[in-house]
Amino acid sequence: xxxxxxxxxxxxxxxxxxxxxxxxxxxxxxxxxxxxxxxxxxxxxxxxxxxxxxxxxxxxxxxxxxxxxxxxxxxxxxxxxxxxxxxxxxxxxxxxxxxxxxxxxxxxxxxxxxxxxxxxxxxxxxxxxxxxxxxxxxxxxxxxxxxxxxxxxxxxxxxxxxxxxxxxxxxxxxxxxxxxxxxxxxxxxxxxxxxxxxxxxxxxxxxxxxxx
Numbered sequence: 712x713x714x715x716x717x718x719x720x721x722x723x724x725x726x727x728x729x730x731x732x733x734x735x736x737x738x739x740x741x742x743x744x745x746x747x748x749x750x751x752x753x754x755x756x757x758x759x760x761x762x763x764x765x766x767x768x769x770x771x772x773x774x775x776x777x778x779x780x781x782x783x784x785x786x787x788x789x790x791x792x793x794x795x796x797x798x799x800x801x802x803x804x805x806x807x808x809x810x811x812x813x814x815x816x817x818x819x820x821x822x823x824x825x826x827x828x829x830x831x832x833x834x835x836x837x838x839x840x841x842x843x844x845x846x847x848x849x850x851x852x853x854x855x856x857x858x859x860x861x862x863x864x865x866x867x868x869x870x871x872x873x874x875x876x877x878x879x880x881x882x883x884x885x886x887x888x889x890x891x892x893x894x895x896x897x898x899x900x901x902x903x904x905x906x907x908x909x910x911x912x913x914x915x916x917x918x919x920x921x922x923x
Contacts, residue, residue: 715865725823730826734904737874739881739888744828744829753793755792756807756838757837758808759840762845762847763847764862767864769862770865770906772787773812773856773857776858786899788902789804791803791807794806800838812853813850837905867891891906
């Protein structure tokens with residue numbers, strides 16, 4: 712059995728990413744992947760934050776407050792739009808995570824980026840960054856943005872039984888929607904797409920446990 716280490720994750724993220732091929736495995740169909748011609752998307756950054764609990768790596772996700780303008784009630788990574796004053800989209804992701812989750816990034820090490828993803832409903836080109844905290848942060852989420860925190864063991868996403876597909880109707884049209892099942896919660900859309908690439912990137916040379 713191989714043991715997932717931070718060195719392994721750094722190596723995986725520093726090499727060639729799986730990209731769109733991995734993203735498409737969890738993308739609703741049909742889906743627009745690149746921005747349509749003539750569309751200038753807004754830029755955004757999100758943080759895929761890893762930390763250990765009982766020696767097992769976990770990922771934190773948020774259930775967005777229902778009153779938000781975009782994706783209310785859905786599961787997402789902490790993050791948001793680039794603002795003047797952000798030196799980079801990585802800084803955007805860290806700043807937004809600090810604001811949403813109530814912890815700041817002094818203890819966080821950024822391990823690397825994932826492939827940017829265009830999100831049509833919000834017209835955002837989202838830049839995901841993977842980061843690591845050596846211990847579980849003392850989260851204090853902003854109730855205006857976050858309805859609930861989901862702290863999920865990383866091994867959960869390597870179980871093929873949690874990858875499912877349902878036929879939904881969206882805007883009057885049928886849509887085949889893949890999702891990760893976490894209890895009664897369905898992680899779908901952009902969040903599932905970015906998770907799919909991360910899992911593919913770190914799993915390709917690995918089988919076995921997912922401890923720190």
